[in-house]
Amino acid sequence: LAAAAALVEDLVGERADGWDLAGELPEPVLRELGAAGVLCGQVGPEHGGLGLSSLDGGELTARAGSLCSSVRSVMTSHGMAAWAVRRLGDRDQQRALLPLLTSGRLAAVAFSEPDAGSDLSAIGARVERAGDEVVLTGEKVWVTAAHYADLILVVARDGDDAAVVVVPRSAPGVHVERVPNPVGCRAAGHAGVRLDAVRVPADAVLGGGGQPLPLVVTTALSYGRMSVAWGCAGILRACLRAATAHVAERRQFGRPLIDHQLVARRVAELYVAEQVATRACEHASRRWDAGAPDVVTAAVLAKHVGAGQAAAGAASAVQLLASRGSQDGTVVARAYRDAKLMEIIEGTTEVCQVLLAQHAMTSAR
Numbered sequence: 001l002a003a004a005a006a007l008v009e010d011l012v013g014e015r016a017d018g019w020d021l022a023g024e025l026p027e028p029v030l031r032e033l034g035a036a037g038v039l040c041g042q043v044g045p046e047h048g049g050l051g052l053s054s055l056d057g058g059e060l061t062a063r064a065g066s067l068c069s070s071v072r073s074v075m076t077s078h079g080m081a082a083w084a085v086r087r088l089g090d091r092d093q094q095r096a097l098l099p100l101l102t103s104g105r106l107a108a109v110a111f112s113e114p115d116a117g118s119d120l121s122a123i124g125a126r127v128e129r130a131g132d133e134v135v136l137t138g139e140k141v142w143v144t145a146a147h148y149a150d151l152i153l154v155v156a157r158d159g160d161d162a163a164v165v166v167v168p169r170s171a172p173g174v175h176v177e178r179v180p181n182p183v184g185c186r187a188a189g190h191a192g193v194r195l196d197a198v199r200v201p202a203d204a205v206l207g208g209g210g211q212p213l214p215l216v217v218t219t220a221l222s223y224g225r226m227s228v229a230w231g232c233a234g235i236l237r238a239c240l241r242a243a244t245a246h247v248a249e250r251r252q253f254g255r256p257l258i259d260h261q262l263v264a265r266r267v268a269e270l271y272v273a274e275q276v277a278t279r280a281c282e283h284a285s286r287r288w289d290a291g292a293p294d295v296v297t298a299a300v301l302a303k304h305v306g307a308g309q310a311a312a313g314a315a316s317a318v319q320l321l322a323s324r325g326s327q328d329g330t331v332v333a334r335a336y337r338d339a340k341l342m343e344i345i346e347g348t349t350e351v352c353q354v355l356l357a358q359h360a361m362t363s364a365r
């Protein structure tokens with residue numbers, strides 16, 4: 001963990017604001033992080049990975065997230081792709097694909113479509129068999145990291161069930177078009193992906209396909225939710241660092257800002273937000289590492305808590321820095337924009353609430 005965290009610190013450092021303004025991450029940085037196994041830290045050494053626990057992988061994700069949410073977003077997508085291969089792929093697919101994902105190739109995961117956002121049962125992309133090939137047709141939207149990815153894992157309808165198909169971005173019929181001007185995570189390479197009768201070998205279908213859609217979706221999203229949750233803890237840490245430095249140094253009305261009680265209250269609230277988010281993440285990661293049956297709910301809870309705390313905490317940090325945080329190119333302005341999007345991805349706030357209410361109705365009575 002320490003070496004991986006040091007590499008992230010070294011490669012990302014203070015560069016995130018420049019990348020955010022440019023809307024682009026340097027590809028060599030992503031490839032170096034990928035080749036060091038950092039982008040999917042939980043993949044085991046037998047596949048060239050770091051073999052981190054969820055708890056250590058989460059801490060690494062938070063460190064990346066505290067520096068740059070765009071890098072962390074790529075980490076989330078790539079890690080989700082690796083997790084899907086581990087959970088849904090057969091042994092040969094794992095042996096073929098996981099070493100690629102720990103050696104610098106980049107991957108993204110495509111669920112969402114123009115008419116299938118929160119309701120993924122409406123997915124219309126479909127895979128059809130054609131001898132020893134399959135043909136994939138459909139349209140995906142907002143695929144994080146698709147702009148950088150070599151491989152796109154596409155969730156498609158497979159008869160009455162679902163399949164995840166590993167599609168090389170270079171395959172004929174794959175069209176990737178960047179989402180212009182996202183509000184946040186501006187350098188994360190979000191893109192729409194159109195699949196025009198894309199032909200790939202049948203062994204590109206993870207586990208042969210024919211899996212229930214809820215299984216496919218829950219598998220990938222649970223990893224994604226954990227990763228986003230830890231990323232939110234990272235956003236809060238960055239805000240806390242920036243805000244505490246500012247209120248100690250800036251003076252108004254003859255004393256440092258922190259000596260005004262209403263300012264101190266905001267600092268306390270920001271600290272609480274970071275602690276609450278981190279504790280929810282730690283709880284979920286411990287359940288993950290224990291293979292506990294309630295891990296799906298723990299991941300939803302961590303994501304919901306993390307995103308809500310990060311969105312509120314980042315807004316508060318902008319308030320504390322006031323004019324100094326009101327400009328793009330500052331840590332808190334970037335955090336404010338990035339955090340808002342965390343309330344939308346991997347299940348919106350409302351979808352999380354629906355899932356948590358369902359859990360409460362079955363478990364708390």
Ligand code: FAD
Pocket residue numbers: 077109110111112113116117118119141142143144145185190341344345346347348349350351354
């Ligand atoms: P909609 O589903 O249309 O929802 C609109 C509003 O209605 C929301 O507030 C929602 O909460 C609410 N709503 C919907 N249904 C209900 C309900 N039953 N009860 C209460 N409220 C409801 N997709 C991918 O496949 N791969 C990615 O890598 C990816 N990355 C993303 C990154 C970012 C930054 C963003 C913004 C999106 C990304 N997405 C990705 C898409 C994301 O998963 C969807 O945006 C998300 O699921 C919401 O879908 P939607 O935008 O279509 O909103």
